[in-house]
Each structure stands twice: as C-alpha cells, then as structure tokens.
Amino acid sequence: MTAFRYMLDTNAISEMVRNPDGTLADRVKAAPTDALCTSAIVVSELRYGLRKRGAVSLARRVEAVLGEIAILPYDTPVSFAYAQTRDALERRGQPIGYTDLFIAAHALSLELTLVTANIREFSRVEGLKVENWLEAGP
Template structure:
C-alpha cells in the first residue's frame, strides 16, 4: 500500500475525475486504501444527501482496503492537532486524524485539500490531485519538514 485517499479524492473518483481515475489505472488496487475516518465522512455525507440510497450504494461498491484507526495513528494525529493549535493554525479534527494515520504509516495522502495538509510537519507526504486530461493528475508537494524540496519562491514565502 502506497496511497491513502482523502474524502475529497474518493468523491472525485465517484464523480469520474479523469486525473484520479488515471492514477488508479496506473497502479495496482492494493496500492490504495481508505481510512476508516474517510469511510465515516462518506457515510455521513450520504446520509445527509437527497440521493441517500444511490450514494450509500456507491460507497458500498468501493473496493479499497479500509484501514482501522489504531493507537499509533492516534498519537500522530494528537501531535499534529496540538502542534498546529500551538502555532495558531488549527486543523480540522478529521483532517488531523487522516493526516496522522497517513504519517504514522508512511503513506502518501491523495487529497484536493493541500492547504490543510501541507501545514503538517513530520514525514507526511501529501499529493494534490488536479482535474486534467493531460499528465497523471498528481502533483507532488513536499511536506513542510522538507523545505529543500519546495520551490525557491515557496521557500521565500514561508521563510524556509
């Protein structure tokens, strides 16, 4: 397993996003997983939706492995949430849990919400997915703990 899919990435896959579908086609199914937290968010959204039955069926049809949330995941999530709160840049609780799980397991998080996840320090590797017909639809972003991999402009903007 290499990739952990964020909730917005799964929603984009279900909507037929070409960039993400291309990424899925280039890798083995076993390379992708969902956090149990993501599955919770998907069910919550389906339960609130006007097309409840249709959306629940789409979630049930997903064939990604589901990773249970364990103590090590919780420790990383707690560190992330407390660290960002201390800096005055809090992160949403579910994003802290998902980011903590990805970091604890050394998985690349596939998301469309880089603004939230790029602030996480440590070994979290996150990738932004773009909706494009060209390229692979995946743009790698270095985590803040690896400033040398960021562009000079970005390093200057963030004081790295």
C-alpha cells in the same frame, strides 16, 4: 511497514464516484491495487454525508468504490500521531479541521502519501506527504 503507499482522502473518493473516467480515477486505475488504501475516518465521513443526504443510488456507487479499496482501521499508533500533530499545529497557530487532523494522523502514522485536493490544509501538517491527483500528473 505496510505495502500501501497512498491513502485516499474523502474528496479523492468523492471525485472517483462523481467522475469515474476523470483524471483521478485514471491515476487510481494505473496504481497497483495493493498500493492504495483509505482510512476508516474517511469512510465514516463519506457514510455520514450519504446518510445526511439520503441518496440511495449515490450510496450504492460510493460503497462500490469502497469495496475496491483497502480500509484501514484507526488504531493506537494513530492516536499518538494525532496527539503530536494536533499539539504542533496548535502551538504554531495553524490548526486544521478535526476530521482532516485524524486523516492526516492516520497517513502520518503509516508513512503514507495522502491523495487529496485539499493541499492547502494538509500542507500545514509537518512531515505529511500530499499529492493532488485531481490535477493532471505524471
């Protein structure tokens, strides 16, 4: 088991870049550094968005934030969690987007809480712990 407790979703990191003094950024700053991580899937999604937009100054800000967070690789246990989660969601007729499915599987495989504003989508994933740090919290 890893020391990490929280995996930051794409929208959480985007919010930190957009609003470095906001509620989410404050919660990230208050958390122990070794408790936070993100997925290589999230990083891929962020870098794709930056490339598509061609926003050089924004890219520098995103990379600066990413430089402060552990980026976990997609590995074999994630692939098993992905297969199980996708099958369960499709059997219930409640699929979620493929990128979100990969991110959910990554968090599930490591038993991490996913920090996201997309509670509605991720709450469909059985066993996945989710928290919205964009809302004022404890």
